[in-house]
Amino acid sequence: MRRHAAAFLRLTWFNSRRLATSPFLLLGAAAAGAMVWSLRGIERTGTAESWYNELSTLAVLVALAMFAAVTPAAVREARHPGTPVAPLGRTARLLALLTAAVLVSCAAQAAGTAVLYHTYDHPLPGVVSPYAVPVPFATAASGAVTGIALASWTRSYLPLLLLALGGPGYVLYATLAASSRMGWTMGRMEQVAYQLHNPFIVQTPSLTGVSLLSLAYALLVLAALAALALAARRRGAVLFVSLGTAVALLAGAAGTALHGRHTYPWGTPIPDSEVYGHSGASPCRELEGITYCPLPGYESWTGLWHSVLGPAMAQLPEEARKPVLWQDSHAYTREMELPPGRGMVVYDHADPGSGYWEAWLIADAARIALNMDFTPHRAPCRATGQARITVAPWLFDLPDTLSALEKAEITAAYLTDHTPAPADLELVRALEELPRERVRQALHLHWDRLVSGELGSVELAEELGVVLESPADTPMSASDWDLLSPLLSSQQWGEGYPVWNADADVCGRAS
Amino acid sequence: MSAPAAAPPVHVRGLVRHYGTRTALKGVDLSLGRGVTGLLGRNGAGKTTLLRCLATDLEASAGEVRLFGLDPERAAGRTEIRRRLGYLPQNPDFYPHFTVFGLLDYMAVLKELGSRRDRHDEVRRVLVRTDLYDRRHSRVRRLSGGMRQRLALAAALLGGPELLLLDEPTVGLDPEQRIRFRSLVSELAVHSTVVLSTHQIEDVAALCGRILCLDRGRVIFDGTPGDLVERARGRVWEGAGDPGDGCTSWRLADGRHRVLTPHGTDSPGGGFTAVEPSLEDAYLLYTGMDRGRG
């Protein structure tokens, strides 16, 4: 028995060495590296989850490369099942090949994991539960195991050929036929493939339950594929046992998927206690009156947010209402306690230094401070002609690295939310030119009337010695934008803009 | 795990093997010890089927097969038997993309040979013995027919098996290689059991201490080459003239005929004299006689 086991290990090692030097794997590794790198592109601040998502992408690429790498060996075993008569028989040889394929896939994935890990600054914010870590490895291995199963059943290179033709065909479709009927069918197939790869609605490595379910699903599918490979072209008891096992494992995988979809449906808030390693302590912390409630693992981002909101809020009077900022996950809905009128939501991506991200953060905080009926995910209110909509753009403090067009876009994006009058944009421009201290004093002086919406843009301008020439009582049309902000030509406005929000309620008058 | 020391390497009782409705072996009994046994018989006689049953490549439909006293139908017995035997199939089917060395190394792994170094030493040994050492880096698909045959022999020799089953091993070998092969097998036979299926009577004459003749799935002769030749004495004739129908004959290079008569007393006629029979004459007569009887 010992001798048999030792020979099995040697055969596994023999197969591993051949697979590891397969040109398919080497080519695949180069392609995978290039692809993951290009997908990262203009990367925002890295997080544990973004790293994990890259690992999942990498796993699919490793799976494809290993599918190709393993096919010659699997076809060889399938076509010459009886050569030679030796103590290590057909089943042992197939098992050794499966083991080697899984080992080499995992080694390739591990190498990629390590390389990607070192391209980030550490520690990475966010949480990846240890149960989620093996999932990309299982995905990576499933390519090779599928390759072996298909080659064993078909005894041919046909599956590899289909993959080789299917890959470029898919790219061609994506560029040419996306809108055609064919494109629709391909889209459905793509969806099915994606769903099979990960059938859960909530997908995040940070939640313990979700990670465990994903791991169970990935391992069950992997084992089922291996059982299918072992069943190929067998008869009698071997066929019966391996097919039966495969069916049972697939049923288990389907059950796991259904259970996961049921337990974690779309939109149901999930408490922090389900995040891996959560201590149960309150996530919130107050800095200069502003409350920050980061997701577990993102505590270090409090400083990031405060470096934007702190200076902005300091421009406003003491009594200005301070925001309570909750961080939500892009992958699931976090259970949050948003106080009415004060709650704002940020996500688990950050893009410091871009101007857009900072402006978006300040805009929400300013809406809260200025009593503009702010509720996350609700349409903003209308404030045509009200001076308070000019405050946020004055606070943006956009970096000089941005072009004039980019600055105009950021301002326009904020203003159009509230259906501005031409006079409002004119005032925004004027505030930029005035000394900051003078504007600050005026805002402090008129704060009460500002937050109640009584103070109009025209009046505030007069206070500051500026005469506005444009009307203050009608929303800006596209042609007004062309006139006042020539950088933003009217082609830039989509249908309905810039007055998409004309039917919204007028922003609250009561404090 | 190990078998009783006294058990003969090959012991078969009433071995039957069916292929669907066709019966290729119809109750074969045999027991083999050390030395070379030649397996003779016409095409389709069942030689390959018998060797495959002995090689644990095929299961018996009925009857008892014991190799080294072990039962090949049980997994443990089968594994142990496979450790101790080398089999050269009639149509060796090798992975074409491997190199000669790589293929033998792979086979050596399958045969449970030890560490990498021991394995490589063993591979080199069989390569030298089959005169393939210089071709060790060639791809299998680039080998000539005779070289492939030698490669198959090399694979069968891996690990120094106690039982060597060779199904038409000399097909395609040039005369020099055939002589090499004979000296190799006779050397091996000192310590192991060799079963050699062949249509080359010279090989049998040169090598085998024992001959088994198979016909339509039955053993019709089991004895020494001498016994077989003895049975042909007085039935082989040479002379001028036409031997007529009803007996096997062929023209010799000098224009005379050699005639085999089924019954000892029948002379093919005047001008023919009885000559010393060769093993080939005996084999032809023996299988022909049986045909006449059936």
Ligand SMILES: Nc1ncnc2c1ncn2[C@@H]1O[C@H](COP(=O)(O)OP(=O)(O)OP(=O)(O)O)[C@@H](O)[C@H]1O
């Ligand atoms: N795989 C098979 N399927 C069906 N019938 C077979 C199979 N292999 C052999 N047979 C039949 O079994 C009988 C014995 O065949 P076998 O190959 O054992 O003969 P042989 O003595 O080795 O012949 P040869 O000298 O031509 O190699 C033949 O009638 C053959 O047709």
Ligand SMILES: [Mg+2]
């Ligand atoms: Mg044969």
